[in-house]
Amino acid sequence: MAADPAGVPSDTVQFGMAFRHQVRFYLRTMRFLALLVIVLLATVGFVAATIYYHVGGVDAGGYLGGFLGLFTIFGLIIGAFLGGDAIAMDFGSPTGYYTLVLPVRRATLLLGRYAAAFAASFVLILVYFVVAVSGAVYFHGVLGTPWVEVGESLGLASLYALGVLSVAFLFSSFFRSPATSMISTVLVLFFGLDIATGIAAFAGVDPWFSILWAGDAISEVFPSRVRLAGGGAVPTVPEGIAIMLVYAVLFLIVSAVLYQYKESKG
């Protein structure tokens, strides 16, 4: 990599700028706030329902396993909406002509935006976990809550978010329209992988290619989690970590390469 030209901030400093501007972008467009409201409504509603119907599980691990098992769906929506237009916005709207002529490497822009998307996602993950743990504490007390497993599950949820964001960035680098990119991310991850998982189950193969399947590891850390009847095989925690890592790294690299070579032809 060539040395930074005189007067222009280093890549590291520009990474921080890209991060800060992208976070501001999320806040100004109300997107983050909308997702926050959705997460709060869903999680508080879940806790309220379990309290109302007195279904706190046999122990805190069981309660949290069931609650956090739903995170894969929320994580997918969060990732699609925070990462879906991260690159497409530079080619599907005139804002690209504003930013891409600046003396900044595209990889720096991409990594700054990726970090911002993850930071925003992590805040939403934390909210989800705080409400979930609050429910567990309500039913089983502080001492009855498996804090170590909660920490492990939080780490896995973060890794899952990174994987989903990388997929969203990949689609964002394919399409010119931010909306198309977001919708494609949801469709492929939600329906596409679901269909492929069904086919794999029919063939008797574990869906190791699916990040949704890998996401089951988020609740798998709780030994007493309640599994839905008819549910197929679940990944081990190491398997889940490996799949999510591959998604996060591989698709981010591919999207960075596509971004680097993408042209503003419009």
Added chain:
Amino acid sequence: MSTIEISALTKTYGGGRPALADATFRYEGSGAIGYLGPNGAGKTTTLKLLTGLLRPTHGSARINGFDVHRERKAALADVGAIIESPEPYPSQTVAQAVEMVSDFRRGRSRNIGKEIAALHDRLELPPLDARTGRLSKGQRQRVVIAASLVRDPRIIILDEPTSGLDPKERILVRNLLNDLKKDHLILMSSHLMQEVTEICDQVIFINQGQILLRDTVDNVANRFRTRAVDVEFATPMLLDRIRAIGPMVEDAVVVGERRFRISFDGSSSARSGILEALVRLGPVLTYQSASLALEDAYLALMQGNNGADPALATPPAAR
């Protein structure tokens, strides 16, 4: 010293005719260069290649000695550019939009508030706390111009910079560019011959991806002399009296009340001789070229007629 250089630069979209074919030029120092051609000629393609928005099929684009595509950050370090119709993020305020560009270009600055305030006054920007998404096209364009100038990059690349501006805003920008060109290198495409005539020192004509002519505006004006003048008298005048001036006048027609268009051979001697004769006929209010020299050059070049000097069609410097 600031330099802009393209060498055998070619861009082909798909498998069709090149949008830009084997184009070569180099400019250095300061001044303003007008880049002229019809829609689809290759102007914007060239500017996009110079700012890293497109990748060349072959050839190279270099700014200050750095290859735009291999050393993008270094090449664009001292460049302010407006390509197509850029828009800041609609949710940003005017100040935030300009500050973002400032940050990436030169890093955080304690004086950025003062500089933005100065640009605000100079370009008559809308209120600094206004959201750019709610501005008119002209207001937004002025914000974009301010962003291209913030932290004083020495090279300015502009793609039809006055597009969308009203006459008052155009004058504002024209005056600004005339001021900047004294110590900046400006490359600007435009459809407006008047604008290029008033701002630029040098001019490049391009059509169908080929550079047809590069020269100073003065040289082009001399080589593509206008062959018609408009005259306006203070008192009524008969057309026959003008036609009777002599062989210098090839033709004359009435174009308005006391206004006539006179055709001649384009030479300076005929032009001045006609004026002398007209003054003897009656009080002359105005006497001026019927069209801009650049306009005549443009029309001649686009029609495949390169004027009096056939060598101009493919100047050695443009190869």
